[in-house]
Amino acid sequence: MIIKTPSRLHMALINMDGSNGRMDGGIGLTLSKPNLVLKGDFSQSNNITVEFKEELNDDAISEYSSKIKETAKIVCDYYNIEEGFDFEVLEHIPNHSGLGSGTQIALATAKIITELKGIEVSAVELSAIVGRGGTSGIGTFAFDNGGFIVDGGHSRSEKPDFLPSSVSPAKPPKLIGRYDFPEDWKIMLAFAKSGNNINGNREVNIFQDTCPVPSHDVEEMAHIIFMNLVPFLLEGDIEEFGKAVNDIQYKGFNKVMIDLQDEKTQNLMRFIKENGAYGVGISSFGPCIYAFFDDKNSDIVDKTKNYLDEDDIVLVSSASNNGFEIIEK
DSSP, X not given: OEEEEEEEEEEEEEETTOGGGEEEEEEEEEEEEEEEEEEEEEOSSSOEEEEESSOXXXXXXXXXXXXXXXXXXXXXXXXXXXOOEEEEEEEOOOTTSSSOXXXXXXXXXHHHHHHHTTOXXXXXXXXXXXXXXXXXXXXXXXXXXXXXXXXXXXXTTTOOSOOOTTTOOSOOOOEEEEXXXXXXXXXXXXXXXXXXXXXXXXXXXXXXXXXXXXXXXXXXXXXXXXXXXXXXXXXXXXXXXXXHHHHTTTSHHHHHHHHTSOHHHHHHHHHHHHTTOSEEEEOTTOSOEEEEEOGGGTTHHHHHHHHSOTTSEEEEEEBOSOOOEEEEO
């Protein structure tokens, strides 16, 4: 079986002051590329094996191997599955980049196992089983539904502490909005190789040390998102949508994430904005910087490539209004 999953932009965590009995809540966008393409089948042994079609660096191989094996063990233990499974990574999403590879790896692995065993289960249920979605539901709903996503966060009775999804025991949040995104709006993804990859204990400490964020930032961000960004998206106004993207970058938890990036990544954001992109933001903790453009300002791609060093990365993507796809049974 072969499954293809999208990547995603995580554009904001909204309610990181934990006010009014709730916390978290987020917005994000499903991307058409890069993709995770994962192949899996029953093994001749009882082991879990992972191979790679692409030539990846040691960090990516270690990250993908450990996540696939860990997820497979959790799912097999949960459903009392005794068979082994062989996996092969055919295409990958860059890990620790801000594009949500962790959730896609876990859900793709879990989905292959449950499909092969004939177990019908939703992505939300799988996320809860494999320990994803405890802060943000964007990756879960991108996997299942695609499109532009708004999730409702968590009740503080379920989740009393500020924690990232990787260590939060909370279940995935409720989906409160999912909208088709214009697929002719182009999205540039830019990575400075010097950018900071933030994960593990450092990520936990950041949540603990910086939250709660100022309540007035949360109020402003919520107002911009629900009275500007989402309405302009639905009206198909890329320029005003982009202005709203710019307006949420230096407020609340987004400001925390930008301040943690290296100087080159922060300067990159300013350069792209000053050179004509409609909206520029950081995805999750980065280092991925995203920007929206169309035919009128498509020169931003070449400008960004010329601005960055040769070993930095610039990709052009678009939205995906679909979730995962089983491309071979």
